[in-house]
Amino acid sequence: xxxxxxxxxxxxxxxxxxxxxxxxxxxxxxxxxxxxxxxxxxxxxxxxxxxxxxxxxxxxxxxxxxxxxxxxxxxxxxxxxxxxxxxxxxxxxxxxxxxxxxxxxxxxxxxxxxxxxxxxxxxxxxxxxxxxxxxxxxxxxxxxxxxxxxxxxxxxxxxxxxxxxxxxxxxxxxxxxxxxxxxxxxxxxxxxxxxxxxxxxxxxxxxxxxxxxxxxxxxxxxxxxxxxxxxxxxxxxxxxxxxxxxxxxxxxxxxxxxxxxxxxxxxxxxxxxxxxxxxxxxxxxxxxxxxxxxxxxxxxxxxxxxxxxxxxxxxxxxxxxxxxxxxxxxxxxxxxxxxxxxxxxx
Amino acid sequence: xxxxxxxxxxxxxxxxxxxxxxxxxxxxxxxxxxxxxxxxxxxxxxxxxxxxxxxxxxxxxxxxxxxxxxxxxxxxxxxxxxxxxxxxxxxxxxxxxxxxxxxxxxxxxxxxxxxxxxxxxxxxxxxxxxxxxxxxxxxxxxxxxxxxxxxxxxxxxxxxxxxxxxxxxxxxxxxxxxxxxxxxxxxxxxxxxxxxxxxxxxxxxxxxxxxxxxxxxxxxxxxxxxxxxxxxxxxxxxxxxxxxxxxxxxxxxxxxxxxxxxxxxxxxxxxxxxxxxxxxxxxxxxxxxxxxxxxxxxxxxxxxxxxxxxxxxxxxxxxxxxxxxxxxxxxxxxxxxxxxxxxxxxxxxxxxxxxxxxxxxxxxxxxxxxxxxxxxxxxxxxxxxxxxxxxxxxxxxxxxxxxxxxxxxxxxxxxxxxxxxxxxxxxxxxxxxxxxxxxx
Numbered sequence: 001x002x003x004x005x006x007x008x009x010x011x012x013x014x015x016x017x018x019x020x021x022x023x024x025x026x027x028x029x030x031x032x033x034x035x036x037x038x039x040x041x042x043x044x045x046x047x048x049x050x051x052x053x054x055x056x057x058x059x060x061x062x063x064x065x066x067x068x069x070x071x072x073x074x075x076x077x078x079x080x081x082x083x084x085x086x087x088x089x090x091x092x093x094x095x096x097x098x099x100x101x102x103x104x105x106x107x108x109x110x111x112x113x114x115x116x117x118x119x120x121x122x123x124x125x126x127x128x129x130x131x132x133x134x135x136x137x138x139x140x141x142x143x144x145x146x147x148x149x150x151x152x153x154x155x156x157x158x159x160x161x162x163x164x165x166x167x168x169x170x171x172x173x174x175x176x177x178x179x180x181x182x183x184x185x186x187x188x189x190x191x192x193x194x195x196x197x198x199x200x201x202x203x204x205x206x207x208x209x210x211x212x213x214x215x216x217x218x219x220x221x222x223x224x225x226x227x228x229x230x231x232x233x234x235x236x237x238x239x240x241x242x243x244x245x246x247x248x249x250x251x252x253x254x255x256x257x258x259x260x261x262x263x264x265x266x267x268x269x270x271x272x273x274x275x276x277x278x279x280x281x282x283x284x285x286x287x288x289x290x291x292x293x294x295x296x297x298x299x300x301x302x303x304x305x306x307x308x309x310x311x312x313x314x315x316x317x318x319x320x321x322x323x324x325x326x327x328x329x330x331x332x333x334x335x336x337x338x339x340x341x342x343x344x345x346x
Numbered sequence: 347x348x349x350x351x352x353x354x355x356x357x358x359x360x361x362x363x364x365x366x367x368x369x370x371x372x373x374x375x376x377x378x379x380x381x382x383x384x385x386x387x388x389x390x391x392x393x394x395x396x397x398x399x400x401x402x403x404x405x406x407x408x409x410x411x412x413x414x415x416x417x418x419x420x421x422x423x424x425x426x427x428x429x430x431x432x433x434x435x436x437x438x439x440x441x442x443x444x445x446x447x448x449x450x451x452x453x454x455x456x457x458x459x460x461x462x463x464x465x466x467x468x469x470x471x472x473x474x475x476x477x478x479x480x481x482x483x484x485x486x487x488x489x490x491x492x493x494x495x496x497x498x499x500x501x502x503x504x505x506x507x508x509x510x511x512x513x514x515x516x517x518x519x520x521x522x523x524x525x526x527x528x529x530x531x532x533x534x535x536x537x538x539x540x541x542x543x544x545x546x547x548x549x550x551x552x553x554x555x556x557x558x559x560x561x562x563x564x565x566x567x568x569x570x571x572x573x574x575x576x577x578x579x580x581x582x583x584x585x586x587x588x589x590x591x592x593x594x595x596x597x598x599x600x601x602x603x604x605x606x607x608x609x610x611x612x613x614x615x616x617x618x619x620x621x622x623x624x625x626x627x628x629x630x631x632x633x634x635x636x637x638x639x640x641x642x643x644x645x646x647x648x649x650x651x652x653x654x655x656x657x658x659x660x661x662x663x664x665x666x667x668x669x670x671x672x673x674x675x676x677x678x679x680x681x682x683x684x685x686x687x688x689x690x691x692x693x694x695x696x697x698x699x700x701x702x703x704x705x706x707x708x709x710x711x712x713x714x715x716x717x718x719x720x721x722x723x724x725x726x727x728x729x730x731x732x733x734x735x736x737x738x739x740x741x742x743x744x745x746x747x748x749x750x751x752x753x754x755x756x757x758x759x760x761x762x763x764x765x766x767x768x769x770x771x772x773x774x775x776x777x778x779x780x781x782x783x784x785x786x
Contacts, residue, residue: 108571108666137573141670145687148669306539306706307403308410308438317702 041090041329043231049171050111053101055094057327058231060187062090064260067185068252069292073195079249080292085260088186089332093179094324096222096233097152097241098164100143106164107135107313111171132167135160135313139305144319150221152239152322155315158275158297161242161323162268162340168325177338178244179326180265181294184278187326188291190230195290197228197236202286209237211289215282219319236289239322240277244335247274247296263332270341272312273297281320297321309344392718394419397478397502399470399493401426401435404507405484407706408537409435410442412482412505413454415710420455423462423476425469427485427589432463467766474500480717483507484537486589487605487733488598488762491516491523494726498527503717505710507537509608509733510726512600514757517734524726533722535713536729538612539705542712545688545698546613553617557694558678561618562656566610567671568602569663577638584772594640596740596775597761601642603629603743604736607662611739612732613674613685614650614658621731622650622658622738624750629743631777633665641777648739660739746780759786 041059048054064087069080105111135156142155156164165177179187194200197208205211208228210220215237223233235241245251245266255261268275274296280289287293297318304316315321328335394416398409401424413419421439426432436458443449443456464472470493474481483493483506490510497504504527511517527534540546553561575594578587592598599605615621627648634644645663652658661671674685681692688698716723738754741747763772 104667110667137571139570139573140568141570141672143670145671145673303704304706306407306411308407308435308442309403310407 041092044092046172046174048102048105048111048168051105053105055096055098055102057092058095060088060091060093060183060230060326062088062329063186064088065186065189065191066193067182067292069195069290073290073292074200075287075290076292077294079252079294082252082257084252084255084257086182086186086264087260087262088183089263090329091179091183092327092329093183093187093230093232094326095227095231097239097322097324099222100148100151100153103153103156103164106167107160109134131170133163135163136311138311138314139307140316142314146219146319147221151219152222152234154219154239154319154322155317156242156322157272157311157313157315157342158242158268159272159340159342160313162244162338164323165325166339174327175331176325176327177335178242178323180263180335181243181245181276181278182261182264183326184241184243185291187230187232188228188235188279190228190232192291195292196286197291202289205236205286205289209234209280209289210282211237211280212283212285217282219282219322234279236279236291237284238282240281240284240288240295240320241279242321242323243276243278244268244338245276246271247276247294249296265332265335267334267338268340268342270343272342273299277321283320312342312344392418394480394714394717395478396421397423397425397473397476397481398435399425399473399481399483400485400507401432402484404537405482406435406438408482408484408505408507408710409439410446410449411704411706412480412710412714413439413443413452413456414446414448414704415707416714417452417454419452419714420457422457423464423473423478424458425464425473427465427467427469429465432465436463470496474502479503480505480714486592486598487600488512488516488592491519494520494523498523498530498532501530501532503533503713503722505535505537505713506726506729508612508729509600509604509736510536510729511733511737512596512598512604513737513759513761514734514755515760517730517737517755520726520730520733524724524730527726528724531722532724533713533717534724534726535709536725537709538609538725538729538732539709540609540613541616541725541728542703542708543705544700544703546685548698548700549683549685549688549690550616552690552694552696553676553678553683554619557681557690557696558676558683558692559680561676561678564614564617564656564658564674564676565661566607566614566658566674567661568607568610569661569669569671570606571666571668571670572634572644572664575638583769585766585768585770588640588772588774591638591640594638594642596641597763599642600733600737601646601740602664603643603646603648603660603662603740604733606664607646607660607739608732608736610662610672610674611650611658611660611735612729614660614676615728615732615735617674617676617683617685618652618656618658620652621735621751622652624748625650625738625742625754626748627660627739627743628780629740630780637774641775643743643778646739646743648742650735650739741785744778744780744783745785746783747785749785753785757786 043058045054066083067086068083069076168176198204206214208226227233228235246268277295301315301318302310439456481497481502487509510520576591588595625648629643629646631644648660650658676683683690690696738749742749
C-alpha cells in the first residue's frame with residue numbers, strides 16, 4: 001500500500017472533518033464528546049494483539065448524503081429507492097477487505113496460546129476463549145483455491161462476520177463492527193452522487209475494481225486497484241461486503257423525507273437470512289458495482305452444505321462475499337453491546 | 347441433442363435445469379412423465395416412503411434433500427444408535443418440513459410417530475422392518491456393508507452415503523450385494539454427488555469425447571484443516587466414546603483418505619473409466635498425535651497406477667494452518683482439465699457456463715425418477731470401487747508396501763470389533779507404522 005498517499009488522504013480527511021464539524025449535524029455530534037474538544041481523528045494501523053497481523057484504518061468524516069439511487073438510474077432495482085437524505089456520524093473504516101491472515105487468527109484460534117498437548121485445544125483453558133465461540137471447522141478448503149495470503153476472505157456468514165468484529169473489539173479494546181448500510185454507502189461514494197464512483201458511465205471501472213470483465217473468475221489480493229478518494233481499496237468489486245443491516249426491500253420507503261435520517265440501521269435479527277452485501281464482486285457485472293446497488297443473502301449461498309443444521313459460520317456458495325470493519329468515533333446507542341442473535345437452533 | 351440441451355441450459359432457470367439433468371440421466375420420455383404432474387398422482391404405488399438410518403448432520407441433511415427432490419415423498423421411520431441424535435434430527439426435520447417452501451410445494455411430509463423412531467445398535471433392522479420402500483444409509487461407514495446387506499434382503503431401494511466400507515471384506519460383501527440388488531430390481535444411489543452435478547457431468551462428457559485426448563496423468567487433492575473431535579467424557583464407555591468420536595477410528599471411519607478423499611478418487615476413476623491396479627503411499631500423524639484422535643493419520647500421499655501406466659497422484663491432509671486444496675486435475679495428450687472448475691484448456695478450451703444445480707438433491711431426484719420409471723439404476727459398484735481405491739491407498743501408506751488391487755480386495759482383515767456392545771471394553775487399535783504394519 002502506498003503510505004505517502006495514505007498520509008495525504010488522512011490530511012484531506014482531517015480537513016473534511018473540520019469542515020463537516022461546522023455543519024449543523026456534525027457539530028451536534030461532536031458536541032456530544034465528553035471532553036467537548038474536537039477529537040483527534042487520524043489514520044492508524046491496528047495490530048491484532050498477540051500476532052504480527054495488522055490492518056489500516058482511515059477516518060471517514062461525519063456528514064449528510066443522498067442515499068439510494070434515483071428512479072432514472074439505469075439498471076437500478078426498486079429497493080434502492082426512494083432516495084433519502086442520511087446523516088452519518090464520523091467513524092474509521094478499514095482501508096481494505098479483511099484478508100485470510102486476519103480472519104484465521106479468529107477462526108482457528110491462532111491468538112490463543114497453544115499448549116504442547118493438542119487435547120487442550122478442546123478444553124477451554126483460556127478465559128478469553130471462553131467468551132467467544134469460534135467458527136466450527138470448515139469441511140473443505142475455505143479459500144476454494146482462490147488464494148490465501150493477501151486475499152480477501154470469502155464464504156463467511158453474516159453471523160461469522162459479526163462474531164469476528166465482537167472478538168476483535170474484545171482483543172483490541174476498541175469498538176469494531178460491520179458498517180451500517182448507510183455508513184458503507186456514504187464512505188463508498190466519498191461525496192459522489194453518480195451511479196458509479198466516477199460518473200454514470202462504467203467505463204473506468206477496471207481502474208478501481210475487480211469485476212466480471214477483468215477478474216478472470218476469481219478474487220484478487222486486496223489493495224491492488226486505485227482506492228476511492230477517501231482511501232478505501234476494493235470498496236467496489238473483488239468481494240461484495242457484508243454490512244450490518246437486515247434486508248428489507250421496503251426499508252428506504254419507511255422514512256419521512258422531510259429531514260435527513262440520522263444513522264439508520266435495520267438491526268440484525270435471530271434469522272440467518274437475508275442480510276445485505278454491498279459493492280459487487282469479481283463475479284458481478286458493472287451494474288452491481290453501482291454505489292446504490294443492494295444485494296440480499298439467501299439460503300442458496302449454503303446450498304452445497306450437505307449437513308442439517310447447516311453451518312452458521314461458513315457458506316458454501318458465497319465465493320463472492322467478504323467484509324471490512326468500521327470503528328465508530330462514538331457508538332450510536334442502538335448498536336451498543338450489539339451481538340449476533342443467530343444460533344444453530346434457529 | 348447435446349447442443350440443443352446446452353442452449354436450453356444456458357437460457358433456463360435452475361428449476362428447468364434440474365429437469366433437464368434428469369433427462370440426461372434417465373431418458374427424456376421417463377422424466378417428462380413425472381415433472382409437472384399434480385401431487386395427488388404420487389399417492390398410490392408411486393409414493394416414496396423413506397426410512398432414515400443414521401441421524402447425524404449428513405443423514406438429517408439427506409432426509410431434507412429427499413423431501414426436496416420430488417413429489418410424493420414421505421419420511422416415515424428413523425433410526426440412530428443415540429437417542430439424542432435422533433431427537434435432534436426429528437425436531438429439525440419436523441420444523442424444516444413445515445417451513446421449507448420446496449418441500450411444502452411438493453406436498454411432502456415428515457410422519458414419524460414415536461413408535462417409528464428407533465434407537466440402539468439394532469435400530470437399522472427396525473427401520474427396515476417398517477413400511478418403507480426407500481432407505482437412506484448415513485451412519486459412519488464401518489456399518490455400511492451390514493446395512494446394505496440388510497436393506498437389499500428387505501427389498502428396499504437404497505440411497506447410500508459414501509464411503510460404502512472400510513476394509514477388503516466389506517468391499518467384497520458390497521460388490522456381491524450390488525449384484526443381488528440388480529437381480530431384485532432395486533435402485534441404489536450413492537452419495538458421490540459429483541456424479542449428479544451438472545458441471546462435472548458436462549466436463550466428463552467432454553473428456554469422454556476426447557476433449558483433452560488420452561488422459562496420461564492426474565492429480566487429486568483433499569487438503570483441509572482439522573475437523574471436529576469429541577474427547578471422552580465421564581460416564582462414556584469405550585464404545586460410546588468411539589461411536590461419538592467415530593471419525594478417528596479406522597473401524598468406523600476408514601481414515602480420512604477413505605471418508606473424505608474418496609470424492610476426489612471417485613472423480614479420477616470416473617474420468618479414467620477404470621480403477622487403479624496398484625498403489626504405493628506415504629502417510630502418518632504429524633500433528634494429531636494425542637490419544638483423543640484415535641488411530642487415524644492426518645496426511646497421506648499416494649501414487650496410484652492405473653492401466654496403461656497412467657498415474658494419479660493423490661494427496662489428502664487434515665492439518666491446521668496449512669495450504670488447502672480440494673480439487674481434481676487431469677492431463678491429456680491434447681490438453682488439461684481442471685475438473686472441479688469444469689474447465690478444459692488446450693486444443694478444445696472450454697468452460698462450463700450452465701446453471702449450478704443442487705447435487706445433494708439431484709441425486710435423489712434422479713434415483714426416484716429411475717424407480718418410478720421401472721428402470722432402477724445401481725451405482726453401488728462404482729462407489730465400491732472408489733471406496734476400494736481409497737482403502738488401497740490407506741493400506742499402502744499404513745504398511746509402506748506396494749499394494750495391488752487384488753491384494754487390497756482380497757485382504758482378510760476385518761476392522762469391525764467382535765462385539766457391538768455398549769459396555770464391552772474396546773481398546774483403540776494401534777496406529778499403523780509403515781514398514782512394521784503388515785498387509786493382511
